[in-house]
Amino acid sequence: MKKLRIGIIGVGGIAVGRHIPSFLQLQDICEITALSDINIDRAQETAEKYNIPHVFPEYHDLFSVVDAVCICTPNKFHAEITIAALEAGVHVLCEKPMALSAEECEAMVAASKKADKVLAIAYHYRFMKEAQAAKKAMEDVGTPLVIRVQALRRRKVPGWGVFTNKDLQGGGSLIDYGCHLLDLALWLMGNPKHTTVTGTAYNTLSKMPNQVNQWGAFDHKTFNVDDHVTAYIQFENDASMLFETSWAANIKDDAEHLSISGVDGGLSVFPFELYTTKNGMLLNSEAAWLPGEKEPGLQQDRNFIEACLGLAELVVKPEEALQVSQIIDQIYESGGNKL
Structure with a gap:
């Protein structure tokens, strides 16, 4: 070959x-x-x-x-x-x-x-073992209703490369990190058309002097990208997404969370768990083993x-990645957010 x-x-x-x-x-x-x-x-x-x-x-x-x-x-x-x-x-x-x-x-x-x-x-x-398992389990979730996404870092602004250069990168925590879990959530849902996007972008913490940052030093005086973003997204199938991402936020711990509540059941991706009702009971299922390789x-x-x-x-089809960028654009533009 x-x-x-x-x-x-x-x-x-x-x-x-x-x-x-x-x-x-x-x-x-x-x-x-x-x-x-x-x-x-x-x-x-x-x-x-x-x-x-x-x-x-x-x-x-x-x-x-x-x-x-x-x-x-x-x-x-x-x-x-x-x-x-x-x-x-x-x-x-x-x-x-x-x-x-x-x-x-x-x-x-x-x-x-x-x-x-x-x-x-x-x-x-999308290639992570947990993500692949969740995709297969969506038939047990049924029609998605509410999706919750958190891609949060407490104090991890990248202090290397050009990550904080708005001209070269276009943004910060949302376009660099949050986009991953936004893409994954949309894919698990089947990429329904989004109808309404509202959001707020912040960079207050990273513009303060005397930074405590785990990922190297950066210049707070010139920092002009987002370090914390929240959004609410609605879809044509009446599903809704609660979304949050950060490089810098006053929270207890970093967190990667993606959960979907559907008509028939629910799931969490990290760690992979399935939530259902059966025989008059509320059941939580954990995977004892997931197929796939460790290197996505x-x-x-x-x-x-x-x-x-x-x-x-x-x-990952280009039309699906386009949708991610459409939503990112609308979050940044929502409410006049122009950092």
Whole structure:
């Protein structure tokens, strides 16, 4: 079987920490043939470390030696590079969020359809064992009614990279972290159309001096992205979602919570539990064992490669990632929130 030739654009932490190790574990179906980064020295060092044959300072030049690319750049460049790759006849796996705005995402989807190439977005939470179990158990939940989502960190503003640069990233805790659980919740629900989105974005804590932060230092004077966001989302099937995410909040502990209450039952994803009624009783079910592998990033990259080779259906479809960005846009815009 022909191996998929992969190029990686942007050789920062997510590329080196997740995608390169994953692709190297999948050498029976793919090979990393090229890297591109504006920091050419970093790209050269990475290529030498992993024995990758080609390095390009300009990402356009990479397209001639690959079948697919994995885009790991700041969010600002996702749409530009994705569309250029698709127009060059190259499949794309783009890191989350899909782009800076829903408008850019729509252009990406259109380019994918025109080129008839695979476009995947790296929402790897869908590949977690708990998430896969929850998807299977939705038949026991029935029609969703109320969804509760919390993606909360007490004091973990990323003090590295460009995470707090609004021009490059488009936002903070919501577009970086909360998007993962928002995407997962929508997928478990079956991606019903959202009808109303209201929300509030804060950055009060991170603009205060003398920060206590577990993930390195950052400049509170220039901090201009959100560190705490709340939202209420309604859907055309009458379901509603209570959503909250943070990098910095005065709470007891970090929390990742996603629960769904439906007509027939309910579930929690982290940890996976099922709540039902039977024989006049209230029953809580815990899984003694969950199938699947521990590395969701590996499963995500495998799914992308197999989709490019025509061996599998994409788990994260671009139209679904577009919906996530539509909701993010509306949360940021709700009530005049313009941090």
